[in-house]
Amino acid sequence: MTHCFEVGSSNDIDIGEQTYIVTAVGELANHHLAMLGPVTLKFDGQLTPDLPGTIHRLGPKLSQVLLL
Secondary structure, eight states: OOOSOOOOTTOEEEETTEEEEEEEEOTTHHHHHHTTOOOEEEOSOOSSOSSTTEEEEESOOOSOOOOO
């Protein structure tokens, strides 16, 4: 399957006005994103993904989550 984009380690993800550095990406995370499926975003800076659908990032934790 071809993806429009892929998240990888050292990529940046912007959430609101905050930028987070990606530190680890689970083996299924990009596939889930491409299929509009669920992924878990963790703010722990972990270097090895603990689950296949997890994206770990380095940066301040979100104090509030806005679901659209």
